[in-house]
Amino acid sequence: MAFQNLHVVDHPLIKHKLSIMREKETGSKDFRQLLEEIAMLMCYEVTRDIPVVDVEIETPVSKMIAQKVDGKKMAIIPILRAGLGMVDGILTLVPVAKVGHIGLYRDPDTHLPVEYYCKLPFDIEDRYIIVCDPMLATGGSASDAITMLKGRGCKQIKLLCLVAAPEGVQKMLEDHPDVEVYTAALDEKLNDHKYIVPGLGDAGDRLFGTK
Ligand code: PRP
Ligand code: URA
Numbered sequence: 001m002a003f004q005n006l007h008v009v010d011h012p013l014i015k016h017k018l019s020i021m022r023e024k025e026t027g028s029k030d031f032r033q034l035l036e037e038i039a040m041l042m043c044y045e046v047t048r049d050i051p052v053v054d055v056e057i058e059t060p061v062s063k064m065i066a067q068k069v070d071g072k073k074m075a076i077i078p079i080l081r082a083g084l085g086m087v088d089g090i091l092t093l094v095p096v097a098k099v100g101h102i103g104l105y106r107d108p109d110t111h112l113p114v115e116y117y118c119k120l121p122f123d124i125e126d127r128y129i130i131v132c133d134p135m136l137a138t139g140g141s142a143s144d145a146i147t148m149l150k151g152r153g154c155k156q157i158k159l160l161c162l163v164a165a166p167e168g169v170q171k172m173l174e175d176h177p178d179v180e181v182y183t184a185a186l187d188e189k190l191n192d193h194k195y196i197v198p199g200l201g202d203a204g205d206r207l208f209g210t211k
Contacts (some may be wrong), residue, residue, distance in 0.1 A: 003169045007182045009045045014038055014184050018162065022200045028209040032085055035134060035207065038162060038184055039089030043130075046160050046182045047094065050074070050128055069094075075121050079104055079133040079145050082203035086132040086160065100124060102131075102145045111194040113141040118148060125153030134162035134203045136183065137196050139171030146176050162203075163187055165196045 017034045020026055026034075052067035074097040078084045087099055103117025121127065129149060136142055142159055149157055157179050159172065164183040167190050172181050187196050195201070205211035 001166055001186065003166075003173060003181075005173045005177060005179065005181050006164070006169050006186065007045065007180060008186055009042050009182055009184055011041065014041055018184050021162075021206075022198065024201070026206075028206060031206045035085040035162065035203075036089040039086035039132065039160070040092050041089075042160055042182055042184065043090045043093045046130055046158055073126065073128055074098070075100055075124055075127040075129050077102055077120070077129055077131045077145070077149065079131065079141055080117060082135060082207055083131075083133040085203075085207045086134065086162075090130060090132065090160075097130075098127065102148060104141045104144060106137075106141065106194075111138060111140070113144045115144070115148070120149075120152060124149070125155070127154070127156075129154055129157045130160050131157060132160045135196060135199070136161040136164040136168035136172070136181065137190055138165075138194050139168030139175075142168065143171055143175040146179055150176075158182065163196055163199055165190050165199075 017038050021031055021034045053070050054065050055068050057066045074094055076087055076090050076097050077100045078087050080103040098121040100120035104113040104115055107114055131145055146157055159179055159181045161183045163185050165187055187199055189197050191197050
């Protein structure tokens with residue numbers, strides 16, 4: 001299945017780590033560590049086209065004009081709870097990025113997202129934004145979070161997830177065609193409970209050991 005908004009980040013290390021995360025025997029400690037590591041590896045790809053600025057530096061041999069990333073212009077926005085597990089991996093590569101939080105949970109009956117928290121950097125509209133959430137299932141949570149950000153004036157937004165369902169990618173394409181989606185895997189489908197198949201189960205519960 002080809003989606004023009006989707007980048008499947010294809011790397012043996014990511015595949016290997018994700019396979020361990022999917023296994024039902026994998027406990028919270030390993031799940032947490034692997035999610036952080038994959039987020040760091042995927043951050044390399046999701047930041048591939050961020051702007052660099054020319055700066056004059058001095059090597060031990062001579063002066064030169066070099067390029068640096070203006071990391072102060074970035075913001076990482078995890079969707080609570082499970083998105084929290086990706087923040088430290090991204091911060092490892094972009095330590096000066098600001099972090100905002102959007103709290104959404106899926107209503108267990110309707111499967112629709114319900115907002116319960118939002119705290120964003122004051123200058124969010126000027127920042128290049130990475131929204132992160134490991135699971136893109138129906139796409140309702142990611143789409144609503146991005147609608148909230150656009151309502152605050154944000155223009156440059158990417159979505160970083162771990163496992164996506166075709167239904168979620170399609171919803172992103174319909175609601176936010178300007179937002180590119182990065183995932184480690186595009187799975188087969190959603191089940192009757194709107195869980196990703198084969199997926200990895202409930203990411204928030206596995207990350208925090210709440211079930
Ligand atoms: C999960 C996941 C996403 C959402 C994906 O969160 O982390 O935010 O479901 O589903 P969707 O694409 O159908 O909206 P959940 O609502 O379980 O909350 P949690 O992270 O607090 O466990
Ligand atoms: N949320 C999860 O944590 N997992 C899924 O498969 C779908 C939504």
